[in-house]
Amino acid sequence: MPITKNPCGYSPVTTDPQVFFPHRVVRVMKRTENRNWSDTLDYSDWRDVTAVYALVWLGTHGIPPETRHGMIRTNLEPFSWDADKARDLEPHQQFGWIDCTNLYADRNGYALHPTEDAFDMAILHNGPEMFDALASFDAHVARLAEEARLEAEALEAARKAVEAKVAAKVAVKAQKDEALRIEAEKLLARIPAKGTAVTVEGFTGQVFWSGVRKFRGRWTARCGVKNSAGEVVWVPADRF
Numbered sequence: 001m002p003i004t005k006n007p008c009g010y011s012p013v014t015t016d017p018q019v020f021f022p023h024r025v026v027r028v029m030k031r032t033e034n035r036n037w038s039d040t041l042d043y044s045d046w047r048d049v050t051a052v053y054a055l056v057w058l059g060t061h062g063i064p065p066e067t068r069h070g071m072i073r074t075n076l077e078p079f080s081w082d083a084d085k086a087r088d089l090e091p092h093q094q095f096g097w098i099d100c101t102n103l104y105a106d107r108n109g110y111a112l113h114p115t116e117d118a119f120d121m122a123i124l125h126n127g128p129e130m131f132d133a134l135a136s137f138d139a140h141v142a143r144l145a146e147e148a149r150l151e152a153e154a155l156e157a158a159r160k161a162v163e164a165k166v167a168a169k170v171a172v173k174a175q176k177d178e179a180l181r182i183e184a185e186k187l188l189a190r191i192p193a194k195g196t197a198v199t200v201e202g203f204t205g206q207v208f209w210s211g212v213r214k215f216r217g218r219w220t221a222r223c224g225v226k227n228s229a230g231e232v233v234w235v236p237a238d239r240f
Helices: 080-085 127-190
Strands: 003-007 018-020 025-036 046-057 066-068 071-073 095-099 110-114 197-200 203-215 218-226 232-236
Touching (some): 025 127
Antiparallel strands (some): 046 095
């Protein structure tokens, strides 16, 4: 089960197909992902694509894989600047996913093709060691997934607790606000009926409006009094 690097496009970086990780590609996975199809990456063109990944065994010594975008990832070929990072690997560190989606094959000059094949344990010198490490890798991934699930649940519980606390404060405030509004409504009974002639603090006129409104954040019951000259004063209910 190798990964074959085939030249393609207009300026291939390889002249002949190259084979990587022979008898070390243990799984090939396809899934739908949303990626930027922009060939120059200077604009956004997000679309769904069938992403292809190959899970490869790195051996007992090599460059440790890295977790990127929620996956334990490795590179088809090591970068020169990573050469000094090679070391003995723990069993769960001996595997990494390689992206073989080929979204930019023409630009890169090559395409990757992972092939599935049945493993013949009789001819695989490191077969038992590889599959023992794979079991350790799978257990490690399952453990990380469980930790991520528990962390997500804890974050969701914390978010809901904050929302509940905020909602409780809002409810208390609304209840208090409603109580003040009701108290203000009760004061309306003190205001004379519309059309009644009244004199308040030396101003004489007729009541033309009364009601409850918020004024500077507080509920108040008041009325409007207009005299014969068209002048208006606003009188709180507690003045009557």
